[in-house]
Amino acid sequence: MTAQAAPSTRPSPLRMILFVGAALLLALPLLLGGYPLYLATEALCWAIAAAALDLLVGYLGLTPLGHIAMWGLGGYTAALLVKAGLPMPLVLAAAALIATIYSALTAPLALRAGGIFFLMITLAFAQMLQALIDKWSAVTGGTDGLTFQPGVDSTVLYLITLAALALSLFLLTRLTRSPFGRVLEAIRQNEGRARALGYPVFAYKYGAVLIASAFIGLAGALGAYHRGIVTPSDVFWLQSAVLLIMVLLGGARSLWGPVLGAVLYTVLQALVSSQTDLWAGLVGALLIVLVLTGRGGLWAILHRRQA
Amino acid sequence: MQLVLFQLVNSLAFGMLLFLLSAGFSLIFGVARVANLAHGAFYVLSAYIGYTVSQASGNFWLGVLVATAAGAVLGVIADRLLLSRLHGQELRQVLLTLGLTFVISDAIRHFWGADIKSVSPPAPFEGPVTLGGLVFPSYPFVLIVLGVVVFLVMRWILRGTLAGAKIRAVTADPQMSGTLGLPVLRISMLTFAAGIGLAAFGGAVGSPQLALTPTLDSTMTLFALIVVVIGGLGSIEGAFIAAVLVGLVNGFGAVYFPAFAQMAVFALMILVIAVRPQGLLGRKLGNA
Secondary structure (H helix, E strand, O other), X not given: OOOOOOOOOOOOHHHHHHXXXXXXXXXXXXXXXXHHHHHHHHHHHHHHHHHHHHHHHHHHOXXXXXXXXXHHHHHHHHHHHHHOOOOHHHHHHHHHHHHHHHHHHHHHHHHHHOHHHHHHHHHHHHHHHHHHHHHOHHHHOHHHOEXXXXXXXXXXXXXXXXXXXXXXXXXXXXXXHOHHHHHHHHHHHOHHHHHHOOOOHXXXXXXXXXXXXXXXXXXXXXXXXHHOEEOHHHHOHHHHHHHHHHHHHHOOOOOHHHHHHHHHHHHHHHHHHOOOOOHHXXXXXXXXXXXXXXXXXXXXXXXXXXX | XXXXXXXXXXXXXXXXXXXXXXXXXXXXXXXXXXXXXXXHHHHHHHHHHHHHHHHHHOOHHHHHHHHHHHHHHHHHHHHHHHHHHHOOOHHHHHHHHHHHHHHHHHHHHHHHOOOOEOOOOOHHHOOEEEEOOEEEEOHHHHHHHHHHHHHHHHHHHHHHOHHHHHHHHXXXXXXXXXXXXXXXXXXXXXXXXXXXHHHHHHHHHHOOOOOEOOOHHHHHHHHHHHHHHHHOOOOHHHHHHHHHHHHHHHHHHHHHOHHHHHHHHHHHHHHHHHHOOOOOOOOOOOOO
16 A cells, blocks of 8 residues: 555646546536436435545545445435425535534544444444434434425536535545645554654544545435435445445545546446346445455556556 | 243343354454454355255254354355455455445345245244243243353363464464464464354354344344444453343343334443443454
8 A cells, every 4th residue: 555646747648538527527417317317416426425435444544334324414414404494505514514513423432442443333323323313203204214305406406516526526635635634644554653753643533534524414415405315224334335335446545536436336336226136246246356356446447557 | 020021031042142143253353353244144144044954854953053064164265265365454354244245135135035034943942931930932041041052162162272272362463373383374264164153053043033034134243243342352251241231232122112222232332332442351452
């Protein structure tokens, strides 16, 4: 696991492809509507969450398995506030805030335990939240979930989600290239040394978890707007695994990797699950192959070819 | 009173199943440092195998035997073929077992269907027993006896035999044990066989108590994680105590506050790790 190569200043072919891709993405709703547009919005929501998760997995080297809780909280917050008649900007901000508060309360215990326990404890908290959502039907609608009228046109929502992704990527990139991001990398590479150098390692980890949570909460809220329904199964722990798979599929060493992974996963799922019921098994097999063979995911493969 | 005693017996029986499940998880984590998120999937898969063999042969215990053997073999295969290639890479091993979970539960759905399979207890234990004027189902008592016997045997193996001493050495410090000439890989393989075999045994003997559904796997994996985190990794006694505790909280929770039984179990876990991050009887593991 080496540090990321220094970003080149001259526009690389890959960057060109990105710009063309971005232009295409903007034009997409004009070219197609209906189901493809629905899928595209879905992929963008996941892309935001996956990129944020990568801050922890790829940069800090910390693997949670409860991040779906932040997504779910964002989603339920959005559903409840939209029902209450709040405007979208306020709803999105509240969703990000609630997800951050959840992490602010739960992360210290998980971070203190550390290592593989971090994974287990974040998972336990997420599962507790799922149980709460499932049982507290007066507020959450129980197993049936909450349906609501998002009140946003699907094309507009697509553009808003695209803008949210662009903004998230911009902010996260700034963050990873800032001194803060460098310290995260230092912690990943050698936590003991970072501590010996006098960095408050715990505070940095905590900060990174909170930042990632805010973005994942935002993504969950957009996902809720997009689907018009939230259910307890959105918060099931295996969904955390799916998000993790997106990160690894695309590659955790760059923020673009998870974005690519999210898009690829969403498209693959749409294609394969229309053909067979064994979609989950295929995802599992894909994960096993990725873990056994993958070194840095697809994004790294594209990068290497280009270099 | 009848209800309380009835629930006590059922909760203890469930606790014993949790012990069989999580003792193996704890062993595997201790020796190979793998948090096997497919543990519940192996439990359920073996239970289905046992169910099929029992149905075909008409002999419940033959089903248990085959299921346990199948579990042990699957454990060795998973270790040799997949996990040992990622030796020392904790995160990738965890992800691999997650992948296995997806594959196994889809395989179960494919081969056995999604409907619930209820299994009746074997011959002398299908009926009720009368104790002190109260009537209980008899099979939960079988589970309690089996759980206690397995606990005592495991304890004896780990504390009183050379094999146990080796396992404890590797659990305490795999690198040092390897340097001192212990065959760490072979010990790891046998631990996988024993650990998944135990889960498989639990799945097969537990099938009359917990009806089989394809979604049971993620529930059981969560329970295994909770029990091991509460009990402390690498401690069989810890796993036993925690399994009983979780069984009781879950069982009585289901009676007295049905909506929040699952939350009570998680709350118990959070309470324990807030006070003792290493679990009730856990020690700090080397290289963990």
